[in-house]
Amino acid sequence: MAVKNLVLLGRFGAPHGVRGEIRLQSFTGDPLAIASYGPLTDKSGKTSVKLLAVRPQGKDMLVARVEGVSDRGGAERLTGAELYIARDKLPPPEDEDEFYLADLVGLRAETREGARIGTVVAVRNFGAGDILEISPAQGGETLMFPFTRSVAPVVSVSEGVVIIEPPDETEVEEE
Structure with a gap:
């Protein structure tokens, strides 16, 4: 779980x-900062990964050395693995209008008029x-809304x- x-x-x-080096896509504001957060985990929180070093490779990729990985086979076993950190280990957003996407989960979703739509899951x-x-x-199936300023103009x-x-909504006529 x-x-x-x-x-x-x-x-x-x-x-x-x-x-044992492996390519790494970083989602942090400063891509190289991913190595400064300490041990990262998989989604279950059971497997811990420590990045020993990272360096840029091209425009959108890093190359990482991982503790305990010294050959290509070890790196291959990490391919596709996602790296997470507990939300409380991240710094608070600097501005009132800034937030982490993880902070949106659990928020009430409602219209400007106050009509309850549901809860962000x-x-x-x-x-x-x-x-x-x-x-x-x-109740019923979940709803999907694009997370754009025009569809979600206010996030608090x-x-x-x-x-x-x-x-x-637009209707598309079938041929």
């Missing part, structure tokens, strides 16, 4: 060379941008609410 309140900081890619990203997944107040973590302005 996954540990709650974890924030995804990075994801391992393919091995780099034969000495996840923030997803399938490649085209972040999506708020909301469990409806009346301190008040526990995100205001949703659902986009107009």
